[in-house]
Amino acid sequence: MTSTEESRTALVTPQMREQYENDGYFILERALSDEQLELLRGGAQYSMDKLDAAMEEAGTDRIGINARGKRYFSHMIYRDRPELRQFLFSELMREICRATLGEEAYLFWEQYVIKAGDPDTAFAWHQDSGYVHEDHAPYLTCWIALDDVTEENGSVYLRPYSRSGIRSYVKHIPDPRVNDLVCYFGDDPGMPVTVPAGSIxxxxxxVMHRSGPNLTDRLRRVYLAQYSKEVIMTKDGSKPWGEFEQFLAGGEVVGRIDVD
Structure with missing residues (x-):
């Protein structure tokens, strides 16, 4: 390994790589620069406004798993706010993808997950793969805290492989009240991820995970960047399920980061 390669992989340690392999996760505290954090925060209000407008037009307070004034899962905002590409195809994300997926990576999905202060903002136990289908290779989720995350404001809780005994897709059951898909009904509360803003x-x-309600009077904002090692197709194989823009080829960035 060259000195340049060593500097590029300094953030993700060998211990973190091993933890991802054995338990399906690792935590990077304060990984974002101040500029990156402000860039991602810049799209948060827009993402809420976009969903509020859609609910207003539809004459409803719920669309899918979104609830007006409570919780928002607004996806593909980077299509409207192309400046977000600077983060999605950044050196930071390159390093994380190489450490987890390998030398080839595609942008799969992107969304803001925002909770207002309301006790009805919890999100049920699920796997991210549970919202796709069972016929795909596991992909990568980068859960990025845009605010300090505590158990009081809606921390994510993980059930690592060693805790759940599961490292593959499991069947999910819809919750008819809030439209969540649920894969676990046991008593394990999970491992809380409480981290400062800018952590991933x-x-x-x-990996099974859930999140608690936001019981504060402030927003809890998270940005999700998700990548796959191959283009994930719909179950019938007719088209890509999510995005299919290549990020890495041979370990090098090929995704465009410039803003038109």
Whole structure:
């Protein structure tokens, strides 16, 4: 390994790589620069406004798993806010993808997950893969805290492989009240991820996780960047399920970061 390669992989340690392999996750505290954090925060309000407008037009307070004034899962905002590409195809994300997926990576999905202060903002136990289908290789989730995350404001809770005994897709059951898909009904509360703003919880799409309600009077904002080692197709194989823009080829960035 050259000195340049060593500097590029300094953030993700060999111990973190091993933890991802054995338990499906690792945590990077304060990984974002101040500029990156402000860039991602810049799209948060826009993402909420976009969903509020859609709910207003539809004459409803719920669309899918979104609830007006409570919780928002607004995806593919980077299409409207192309400046977000600077982060999605950054050196930071390159290093994380290489450490987890390998030398080839595609942008799969992107979304803001925002909770207002409301006791009805919890999110049920699930795997990210549970919202796709069972016929795909596990992909990578980067759960990026845009605010300090505590158990009081809606921390994510993980069930690592060693805790759940599961490292593959499991069947999910819909919750008819809030539209969540649920894969675990046991008593394990999970491992809380309480981190300062700018931190990243890096985990596999088959790691079970949930999040608690936001019981504060402030927003809890998270940005999700998800990558796959190959283009994930719909179950019938007719088209890509999410995005299919290549990020890495041979370990090098090929995704465009410039803003038109």
């Amino acid at each position: 919880a890096v985990f596999s799409s088959v």
